[in-house]
Amino acid sequence: MPENISPLPDFTRWPSFPFEGDMRVKPLAAPVEVEPPRSGEDAADCVACNTPDDAYIWISERWRVRAMDRPTGLPMVLILECRSHLDIGDLPNLLAAELGVMTVRLERAIRSLDGVARVHVNRWGDGSAHLHMWFLARPYGRLQLRGTFLTLWDDILPVIPEQQWRENLALVAAWLAEFGGTAIAEPPHIQWESPSTINYSDTEPDTPATPPHTESARPASLDDVDPRQTPADHRDRAAQSATTSPDSHSRSVAGDTPLSESIPTQRAASTALGASPAGSAE
Numbered sequence: 001m002p003e004n005i006s007p008l009p010d011f012t013r014w015p016s017f018p019f020e021g022d023m024r025v026k027p028l029a030a031p032v033e034v035e036p037p038r039s040g041e042d043a044a045d046c047v048a049c050n051t052p053d054d055a056y057i058w059i060s061e062r063w064r065v066r067a068m069d070r071p072t073g074l075p076m077v078l079i080l081e082c083r084s085h086l087d088i089g090d091l092p093n094l095l096a097a098e099l100g101v102m103t104v105r106l107e108r109a110i111r112s113l114d115g116v117a118r119v120h121v122n123r124w125g126d127g128s129a130h131l132h133m134w135f136l137a138r139p140y141g142r143l144q145l146r147g148t149f150l151t152l153w154d155d156i157l158p159v160i161p162e163q164q165w166r167e168n169l170a171l172v173a174a175w176l177a178e179f180g181g182t183a184i185a186e187p188p189h190i191q192w193e194s195p196s197t198i199n200y201s202d203t204e205p206d207t208p209a210t211p212p213h214t215e216s217a218r219p220a221s222l223d224d225v226d227p228r229q230t231p232a233d234h235r236d237r238a239a240q241s242a243t244t245s246p247d248s249h250s251r252s253v254a255g256d257t258p259l260s261e262s263i264p265t266q267r268a269a270s271t272a273l274g275a276s277p278a279g280s281a282e
C-alpha cells in the first residue's frame with residue numbers, strides 16, 4: 001500500500017454517512033506557521049456587527065437570531081448571535097449565563113415545530129470571529145440523518161417548501177418573543193381567493209401552483225463563491241472557504257432577503273427565488 005493512502009475510517013460505514021462508492025482520504029496538508037485571521041476579527045469588518053436588525057428573525061437587547069436567506073434541506077437552520085463583538089471564550093458572565101438560557105430556549109422553540117425530532121447545537125468558530133451558534137433541526141423519523149453528518153445532509157436533501165419554512169421562522173420568532181425581545185419574522189400572508197379570482201387563475205394554465213424547488217433554489221454554499229468576486233458582504237464566506245473548517249457549513253444569511261417581508265403570493269415567492277414566473281404580474 002502506498003504510504004499516502006490511509007484506510008477509510010469506520011464512520012464511512014455508518015448508516016448516517018451520506019456517501020458510498022470508492023473514496024479515499026485526502027492527503028493532509030502541512031500545518032501553517034501562522035494562521036490567517038478569521039472573517040471579521042475587527043468589528044469594523046464584521047458581517048454580524050454590520051447587519052441590520054431587519055435581517056434577523058428575532059432580536060433583543062443583547063441577542064439576535066438569524067436564518068439562511070432561503071429554505072434548505074432541513075426543516076430549520078438558525079444561528080444565534082450576541083450583539084457584542086465577542087467570541088465564546090470572551091463572553092462576560094452575564095452574556096455567558098444568557099447564552100445558556102438562549103440556547104435552551106431556542107432548542108425548545110425549534111423542537112416545537114411539526115416534524116422536528118431533534119435540534120443539534122454547534123459552535124465551530126473557525127470561519128467568523130463573532131460568536132455564532134448553529135441550531136440544526138433533524139426531521140422526525142429520519143434516523144439516517146442522526147448525528148454528525150446532519151450538516152452535510154442539509155445540502156443533500158430536497159429543499160423544504162418556502163411557505164412552510166416561513167411559517168416555521170415566524171413560529172420560532174413568536175416563541176422567543178414570548179420571553180422578551182421582538183419577533184421580526186412574520187407568517188406568510190394567506191392568499192384568500194374569491195371565486196372570481198379563482199376563475200381568473202384558470203385563465204393562466206401555465207402558472208404552476210407551487211414553484212418547483214430545484215438546485216438553483218439553494219442558497220449558495222461556500223464553494224459556490226469565487227473569492228475574487230466577493231469583496232464586500234461575501235467576505236465572510238470567501239474567507240471561510242479558504243479554511244478547511246467544519247464552519248464551511250456557513251453560507252449566505254438573511255441579509256439579502258428581509259425575513260420581515262411577507263409573501264403576498266406564491267408567484268412573488270417564486271420570483272424572489274429567481275424562478276421565472278409563468279404568469280403576468282398581478
Ligand SMILES: [Zn+2]
Binds near residue numbers: 040084085130
Ligand atoms: Zn461582530
